[in-house]
Amino acid sequence: MRMVILDCHISYSGRGETTLERGERLLLWKSDGAVSIHQDAGNKPVNYMAAGSLFSETLNEDGDLVWSFETSKERLTLTIYTILDDINVAMAEDKETLQRDGTEDHVQQWIALHPHLLAEGYTEATREVNTGVGAVDIVLRGKGMPLLVVEVKRTAMLGAVSQVGRYVDAFREIYPDEEIVGCIAALDIRPKTFALASKRGFRCITLPEDWKSIA
Amino acid sequence: MRMVILDCHISYSGRGETTLERGERLLLWKSDGAVSIHQDAGNKPVNYMAAGSLFSETLNEDGDLVWSFETSKERLTLTIYTILDDINVAMAEDKETLQRDGTEDHVQQWIALHPHLLAEGYTEATREVNTGVGAVDIVLRGKGMPLLVVEVKRTAMLGAVSQVGRYVDAFREIYPDEEIVGCIAALDIRPKTFALASKRGFRCITLPEDWKSIA
DNA sequence: ACATACGTGTGGGAA
């Protein structure tokens, strides 16, 4: 990995357009070709370019060094006034990938295994049911029970209500003779979200804090 | 800014849970206290902690160095096997902030200036009208025209339809006697989004590619 | 502090 401290002006053009006036920053140039520029604050790079861009070095009319990273759709340009430091560090390849836990996917798996804990009488769970307007997280069925269309979230906000609405509408079209009920299941359901969902006739289920420890 | 190359194991617990097995990474420790850990690939840090966490250094039972960054809600823990490099770089404070162009805000401003280009007969545009369930980007009025509730996007996906739906519902409650029409105006409207919006009775307007150059 | 929405969001999975 190459780490360059430089006093530079930055412009980006591609998905949007940005400029950053002259100042001191750190440029990280990684082994895979990814380039990111960091200010000395915050954890997100201020500008960046994905791996696979084409690098070129030129001089502008004032004699300043210009570094350019280009793809067919994007261009990142650094006008460099001073290179304050230029450090190359050998790093062993890191093949490990981040393992996540407690994601929405885990919550979904848990619910699929415990349909009756979500609502009495349900025995069968199907995950990721496609509707044509997005996939329903979970559909629950049970003898003599309405079809329960469940949107799972870690934190449910207003958008979740709209999602359930879309899915319920889609399901009513697909199964016009079935009784269909919408439902939001989340670790945390925000007050406004709860209110709007209830008004729309959707069930709201807040999962127990210790859901992970329930077999 | 402090840059540490280290061979470490990482675990995070807070909004979710993650672990990253032993490997060589770069730790960026910025002046504001933000900490981010980078693998030698990609532009996003693999783990990080916002400014303001509490640092502590201890040894574990095997005698390994353990660095911990904690807030009331989150904890990032590094078990360090080797510190391969530890570089401190003085950087002048960078007060510049990234200037963006071509954002949704710019698109909104443009539309507000050209209501008639969005739809014949509209003359008055109001931006950021609050509804209690989020702010409507633009409301257009015109003599003898229904109230046009416009959601502006650079790229419109299904969520945009949900937004418009919420706003239209809210407006119909606030102005029960007005005729109200929902509308999505975007540089790019995805097919499913177009289909769903049309079905819901919302207008879809794709802005011209060269909108910026239209006075 | 909560609620809401944009972003060069980024990343991953499925059609």
Place this chain on the structure above:
DNA sequence: TTCCCACGCGTATGT
């Protein structure tokens, strides 16, 4: 590849 959605999203703004 495009399309869609989750994310420890981050970050800004209004209440």
